[in-house]
C-alpha cells in the first residue's frame with residue numbers, strides 16, 4: 001500500500017532569521033522513510049506544492065511532517081510539526097483526508113495534548129492525501 005502526501009504550502013510562519021523572514025522547507029518522515037521539499041527562500045507563506053509517496057508497512061506508525069528554516073551557517077531552525085497517525089487516514093472516507101490546513105505544533109511531547117496551551121506555532125501547512 002502506498003500513502004500519497006501532498007505538501008502544498010504554509011502561511012503565517014514565524015520568522016527564524018535576522019531579516020524577519022525564514023527559508024522554510026518541509027521534512028516528512030514515516031518510520032525510516034524520509035523526504036524533503038525544496039527550500040523556499042525568504043518567505044513566511046511558502047508554496048511548495050510537492051507530492052511524495054511512502055510505502056505503508058505498519059499502520060501504527062505516524063506521519064511526521066516538520067517545517068524547518070534552512071540556515072547556511074547554523075543548524076536549521078525547527079519551526080513546527082504535525083503528526084498524523086496512519087490510522088486516521090485508514091478511517092477516513094475514501095482513504096483520503098482531503099486537503100486540509102493543519103496547525104503546526106511545537107516539538108515538545110508534552111504540548112501534544114494541551115489543546116489550550118499557547119505554545120502552538122503560528123503557522124500551518126499542508127495537506128495530505130490518500131492511499132492505495
Ligand SMILES: [Ca+2]
Pocket residue numbers: 016017069070071077
Ligand atoms: Ca534561522
Ligand SMILES: [Ca+2]
Pocket residue numbers: 016017022023069070071072
Ligand atoms: Ca534561514
